[in-house]
Amino acid sequence: MTTATARSVAYLAAGILAGAAGFAWTVVALVTVALLSVTQLGGPVFLGAAWLTRRLATAERHRAGWVLGRPLDEPYEPTAPGTVRERVAAVARQPATWRDLAWLVASFPVGLVTGVAGTVLAIVPVATALAPAWLWAVPNGNAPWPLRPLLTTTPGRFAFAAIGLLVLPVAAWLVRALARGVASGARALLAPGAHLRLVNEAARLAETRARVVDAQAAELRRIERDLHDGAQARIVAAGMTLALAARKLRAGGPAVSDVDLARSQLDEALAELRRLVRGIHPPILTDRGLHAALAALAADSPLDVSLSGDPDARHPAAVESAAYFVVAEGLANAAKHAEASRCTIVLTPGRGTLTVRLTDDGKGGADLAGSGLDGLRRRVEALDGTLTLTSPPGGPTVLHAELPCAS
Incomplete structure (x- = not known):
């Protein structure tokens, strides 16, 4: 609390x-830009003034961080290269440019009033608490009653100090409240506003959409490849075997071995199709829910897997599918690459979210940029979720996904 008060x-x-x-610079900048706006120097001077104004506003954001705990984020949109006229228009269109100027103008009266008030609130109680150390040197012969005994006698000075000590916590609270009020005003004008948030959200959605399109195309290619190289090849081989068996039967030869071989090939093709279907969307998710699907996945894993969560909880189909594949990929990586022996899966429902946390005791060193995990990240981001990975060398590896469940 002492540190917070000192910072305030x-x-x-x-x-x-x-x-x-800030006020002096704003006046100089506005006058200079206005006078030179009718000349060829108007554009460059405006850009230079905007640059310096942003530096002053950034200093104010860092100064507000003394009270708010962290500096305010910058609200500026990136300016594309172009002609001076285009850059001037781009800077002038940004609301942050004019909000910076508004704060620099308002900060002069606000800073003057609150600065004097805060300084007085800080000095007077401290000086009163230290009255016995200095008040004896100040002549107070004309002080009115009841201040005269407090200022001119030793017991009165100690009583005066006691009053200062009692007032000190109240003054400290007022100083912090005053500083928070000013910093909140700075945050209202200097922090990123709704316009920048919409711009950033649009850019994020465009990037996410591109990733989803790429992931969907890659998934379609994987399905086509699996069908072509797996089930289709086995079915073609079974058809050829059955054709050979039919030819032998017409010739009166034995065909039992060929029929058995064809039956085996068809069984393998059916198993391949089932694996492919589970890779697209496991039927158990629809029938019994996420917890049961993960329990089945854990039972098939070579690792010692523990699963905790609500067995009866149901979530949107897309969320359950994403959570399932996050766990499936995590278990596969833990068994194949991390040399893990044990894995823990925790499902935690929140307010409109589902958190999936998978921890293994492997050697660590996993990378979220790997092809499998990168595909998972795209799947999770398509739902406006987040996927993070913590995997220091030596382990443990923690895969954490947070998926929004709001309809």
């Missing part, structure tokens, strides 16, 4: 100089 005092006191400097 420093923030308010520095606001006097920062506000004066």
